[in-house]
Amino acid sequence: GDLYLGKTSVLAKDTPAFIANRIGVFGIMAVFKTMEKLNLSIDEVDALTGPIIGRPKSATFRTADVVGIDTLVKVAKGIEENCPEDEAKDYFKIPAWLEKMVANNWLGDKTGQGFFSKRKNQEGATEIYTLDLKTFEYKPRQKPKFSSFELAKPVEDLKHRLKILFGAQDKAGEFYRQFHYGLFSYISHRIPEISDEVYRIDDAMKAGFGWEIGAFETWDVLGVGETVKAMEVAGFTVAAWVKEMLQNGNTHFYKIENGQKLVYDPVSKLYKAIPG
Secondary structure (H helix, E strand, O other): OHHHHOOOOOOOOOOOOOOHHHHHHHHHHHHHHHHHHHOOOHHHHHHHOOHHHOOOOOOOHHHHHHHOHHHHHHHHHHHHHHOOOOOOHHHHOOOHHHHHHHHOOOOEHHHOEOOEEEEEOOOOOEEEEEEEOOOOEEEEOOOOOOHHHHHHOOOOOHHHHHHHHHHOOOHHHHHHHHHHHHHHHHHHHOOOOOOOOHHHHHHHHHHHHOOOOOHHHHHHHHOHHHHHHHHHHOOOOOOHHHHHHHHOOOOOOEEEEOOEEEEEEOOOOEEEEOOO
C-alpha cells in the first residue's frame, strides 16, 4: 500500500466506522453543534475550519457536499446505533435541518445543490450561493471577517497560528475552544476502544481527512495540562489515562529524544519509538 499506491496504512480495530470516519464524522457533528450554539453561518464555519487550521480548502460544509449529505447522515446514524457505550453518542443525532435537506433531496454535488448551489448570473458567469439554515433559502456567498484572522493569517507556522486562534477573544476563538475541547475529550475516550496507540489516530486523520496536523499533535501544541483544566471547567470530560499521564509528569503525547520521535503509550505508561 505504501510503496505501490502511495497510501498510508493504519492498523485499526474492528469497530464501527474504524478510525478516520469515527473521529472525522464526530468532528463534523461537533461543528454543527458548536455552530448552532454560537449562531454561526455556513460561510463563517467553512472559513474557520479550512486551511487556516491546517484542514483542506473544502473545510466542513463543502466536504459534506462532495461526499454526499445522505452518506454523512448514514455514517452518523450508524455510529449512534452501533456504539451504545459511546459517551458522546448524542452528538451523532441528526439535526432537524439536516433531515430536511435529505427529505428535499438536497444531497450536495450529486443532486446539484446541498449546502451550496452554483448559479449563473446575468453575465453567464457561475456564482456560488450558500444555504441559510434559518430561512432555507440560498443567498450569495459571504466572506466572513474575524478580528483574530488578521493576526493569524500572516503567521506561516501552523502550530503558532493555532495558538493565536485558540487564545483569541472573538467569536472565532470561542468556536475553536469549544470545538477542540469536544474533540480532545472524544479522542481521549476512544483509546483503547478504536486503537491502542495514539499515533494511529493522528495518522488516520491526516491520511483520511487531509488534516495537516493530527488531533493529539494539536493537543500537544495547545498544551495538554492547561487544556485539560479548561475543559473540565467548561464541562468536558477527559479519559483517566490522560490524567494519569499528566500526574506522572508526562506533559506531551509526543516528544523527540536523540533525534527520534517518541509517542506516549497508555498501556506501559512509557514513551515508545513510532515504528516504520
